[in-house]
Amino acid sequence: MNIYETAQLREEYLLFHYGTPEQICSWPGGPREALGFPARIVERFSGGEVARALDLGCAVGRSAFELSRTAAEVVAIDYSQAFVDAGKAMQATGHCEVSRLEEAHRRESIVVEVPPGTLPGRITFERGDAMNLRPGLGGFDRVLAANLLCRLAEPNRLLVRLPELVKSGGELILTTPCTWLEEFTPEAHWPPGSTLDWVKSELSVRFELLEEHDEPFLIRETARKFQWTVALLTKWRRR
Numbered sequence: 001m002n003i004y005e006t007a008q009l010r011e012e013y014l015l016f017h018y019g020t021p022e023q024i025c026s027w028p029g030g031p032r033e034a035l036g037f038p039a040r041i042v043e044r045f046s047g048g049e050v051a052r053a054l055d056l057g058c059a060v061g062r063s064a065f066e067l068s069r070t071a072a073e074v075v076a077i078d079y080s081q082a083f084v085d086a087g088k089a090m091q092a093t094g095h096c097e098v099s100r101l102e103e104a105h106r107r108e109s110i111v112v113e114v115p116p117g118t119l120p121g122r123i124t125f126e127r128g129d130a131m132n133l134r135p136g137l138g139g140f141d142r143v144l145a146a147n148l149l150c151r152l153a154e155p156n157r158l159l160v161r162l163p164e165l166v167k168s169g170g171e172l173i174l175t176t177p178c179t180w181l182e183e184f185t186p187e188a189h190w191p192p193g194s195t196l197d198w199v200k201s202e203l204s205v206r207f208e209l210l211e212e213h214d215e216p217f218l219i220r221e222t223a224r225k226f227q228w229t230v231a232l233l234t235k236w237r238r239r
Helices: 007-018 062-067 081-093 156-165 195-203
Strands: 050-056 071-078 095-103 106-113 123-127 140-146 166-176 207-220 226-238
Touching: 007 062, 007 081, 007 095, 007 106, 007 207, 050 062, 050 156, 062 071, 062 123, 062 140, 071 081, 071 140, 081 095, 081 123, 140 156, 156 166, 156 195, 166 195, 166 207, 195 207, 195 226
Parallel strands: 050 071, 050 140, 071 123, 140 166
Antiparallel strands: 095 106, 166 226, 207 226
């Protein structure tokens, strides 16, 4: 079974995307700079209003809501039906009850909410395959693909499609923790060297690299166990 269809991952990602700092990590001295990742990466786009934005690999949708602040239309696509359904539920009600694992079999029910100031009516959630996107998506002024590349069986198929998805002058943000695992990607499709060098070689003909830096993120598994990870972020402008 696809782990991204499980109830455990759905609950963890709803908390990751929508939980308050206190709901995620209340420990003094915890890595607070790693919180708010789905919102922080959207803030890396240039300012101003745009017509269309694409959140590719949207998970449960927080970045799509953030994109709705400045994009008149947001298309949010994920391969996991469970994640898409969770995003739609947040869109419909503005909140969701999460069963947060504390330890062993002990759970606590908490409520997470869509952040204020977002415009849910601008978002369309749909299930799709980033390696085989449906025709007719059109072009976008902003495209976000967060922590997606190293979860695809053939990531190059997405990189080849990106010039078609990003309008001339539009912006693309890619993030990846570069955790290449055969569970998701056969070794034959891993980058031949560093992920950064590979992405640059694949995109530089059609895109201008605007920035590259690291973005930490934190996923809570239990009250005492967390995933602290650092994603590589690159931002591009379509030539």
